[in-house]
Amino acid sequence: MTVAVVLFTADLRLHDHPPLHAALASADEIVPLFVRDQAIGEAGFDAANRRAFLADCLRDLDAGLRDRGGRLVLRSGDVAEEVCAVASETGADEVHMAAGVSAYARHREERLREALEADGRRLRVHDGVVxxxxxxxxxxxxxxxxxxxxxxxxxxxxxxxxEVFGAPRTVRVPKGPRSEEVPARGDVSGVSEGLAEGGExxxxxxxxxxxxxxxxxxxxxxxxxxxxxxxxxxxxxxxxxxxxxxxxxxxxxxxxxxxxxxxxxxxxxxxxxxxxxxRPASSHENYRDKHDRWRSEADAADEVEAWRQGRTGYPMVDAAMRQLRHEGWMHNRGRLLTASFLTKTLYVDWRVGARHFLDLLVDGDIPNNQMNWQWMAGTGTDSRPNRVLNPVVQGKRLDPDGEYVRRWVPELSPVSGSAVHEPWKLPDEDRERLDYPEPVVELAEGLARFRQARGLE
Missing domain, CATH: 1.25.40.80 (Serine Threonine Protein Phosphatase 5, Tetratricopeptide repeat)
Incomplete structure (x- = not known):
């Protein structure tokens, strides 16, 4: 009986899975393996929302494999060490996995390839998966x-x-390899209340x-x-x-x-x-340096905290930030608007915002999160690096009746129509009844600071 290992990473599905398809075509039995990579936790990227969604995904993957006669093998630790151990335990000659994108994922592949080849085994990496x-x-x-x-x-x-591959009908897994218990969402604390369900x-x-x-x-x-x-x-x-x-x-x-x-x-x-x-360094360095002298998180502590909590006094910014906290997800336009506000209106380093997003976003991955933040900060690939999104103008365009704002900022629910985007313009008696803060900065002041810092004046 020939055995192959299929290492699942960011490809937690059975439908259209080239590594699984190739392994099933070449071996009598396969070991579907997922390793909870200790390095991800050590690097601070093991956020609660992603960990909970991952638990859903692993339980669903295990259930799908069991429906087909197999099971998921779950290990924790160093990926290369655990994969080599499973291959040795089962006598697998090959390991199949999806090609990674990040510098870390590619380094992990090289380490795994070297470790397997030292044992006389082969790593097969497949494109068109992630x-x-x-x-x-x-x-x-x-x-x-x-x-x-x-x-x-x-x-x-x-x-x-x-071509698109169908899900396998049968998966035969050898009896030998031990597995940890598949986690459940309930095991994770600090999860956003409105987090969506995970799994294929x-x-x-x-x-x-x-x-x-x-x-x-x-x-x-x-x-x-x-x-x-x-x-x-x-x-x-x-x-x-x-x-x-x-x-x-x-x-x-x-x-x-x-x-x-x-x-x-x-x-x-x-x-x-x-x-x-x-350009892997762009995950933490400017893709295109504008020689900004950003305000640090400490320099703008009160404003940054107001931004995080959705209490900036700008309803569209606050609504989007509260959606992020509640759901672990935010509409893309909200992401751009809140990023523009932090980096250009408050003139705070984009890395402060990118880190906060990664702490909460269930879909938070390094390429899209970091490059979108740089795009909006004007240090990335945007051909108009000095554009500034006005939260009032954007609110009236993207939420003309104020429904989105009132959904996430209930303090403003008494305010009807587009007036919700400028609560500071309400009559004094109406304004005093709202438990909502004054703007943390005047938009004109923020714009002038940014333009001066970029040498645009």
Whole structure:
């Protein structure tokens, strides 16, 4: 009997899983393995919301494998050591896994490859699992990556994607390898109250429902915060419970302006992946240095805390920040607006905001979080690095009737219509009845400070 190990990482699904498909084709038995990587916790990235969502994903993956006659093997510790131990225990000659994107993931692959080869075993790494198009596949003639989205999208859209694999009907797992108990969401403390359910089953149901009822209108509704017209699939893409290849195929099959707009958003995710794959230091250093002398977290402590708590006095900013705390998720427009407010209106280092987002976001991954923060801070790939989003103007455009604001800032529920975006303009007697703070800074003051710091005056 031949045995192969399938190491699951950010690909916690059975449908359209190339490493699993290849292993089942080459071996009589497989060991579906997930290692809770101790280095992630040590680095401070083991946030409660992601840990709870991960528990859902692992339990769902284990249940899917058991329905097919198998089971998930769960270990904790150093990934290379645990994989080698499982391969040795089961006599596996090969280990299959998805290609990583981050510098850490690629380093982990190299360590694992070296350790396996020292034991006479082989590592097979598969592209087209975490992303539809592997970083580095599409490059301009003069560089190792695209720094501008539109030309990247044109080339990305021309790539021929691999076929979609179905989920296996049967998975045979050897009896030998021990496994830790699969965790449950209830084991995790500090989880956001409104955190969505994780797992492949939940992800596939969510995509099916949204494809049926939301995809066609996506082009028109994706910026309407009150309508909540986005797919909300980003946590499932982050944990790999949905396949980006399958999503692109199914959306293209559906056709229409909404599907085209959604595929473009999927490409934005991969654009950031290829930037960070080529420039891994951009996870903590400016991609394009503007020589900013940012205010530190200590210098702006009161304003930063008001931003975190959703008490800045700017309703759109506060609504988005409260949604983040309650759900562990935020609409993309909210992310851009709150990032603009912190980095440009308050002129605080983007890394302060990026860290807070990573502490709460269930879909918080390094490429998209860090590169989106840099995009808004003006140190990333944005061709207009000095743009500043006005929270009042944005509120009236994205939430014209104030429904989104009143949903998340209930103190303002007595204020009707678009007046909710400027509560400081209410009559004194109405203003005094609201338990809502005055703005932490005047927008004109913040803009002047930013422009002076950037040498734009």
């Amino acid at each position: 992303t539809a198009v592997a970083p580095g596949t599409v490059t301009p003639t003069s560089s190792d990556h695209f720094a501008v989205f539109t030309p990247y999208f044109r080339r990305w859209a021309q790539e021929r994607l691999r 089953e939940a992800g596939r149901k969510a995509f099916t429902a949204w494809r049926r009822h939301g995809l066609a209108a996506y082009e028109d509704n994706h910026d309407d915060l009150a309508a909540d017209g986005t797919s909300r699939l980003s946590p499932h893409l982050h944990f790999g419970t949905l396949s980006p290849v399958e999503l692109v195929h199914r959306c293209r099959d559906a056709g229409g302006a909404g599907a085209e707009a959604f595929v473009r958003q999927l490409c934005w995710r991969e654009f950031h992946y290829q930037v960070l794959a080529a």
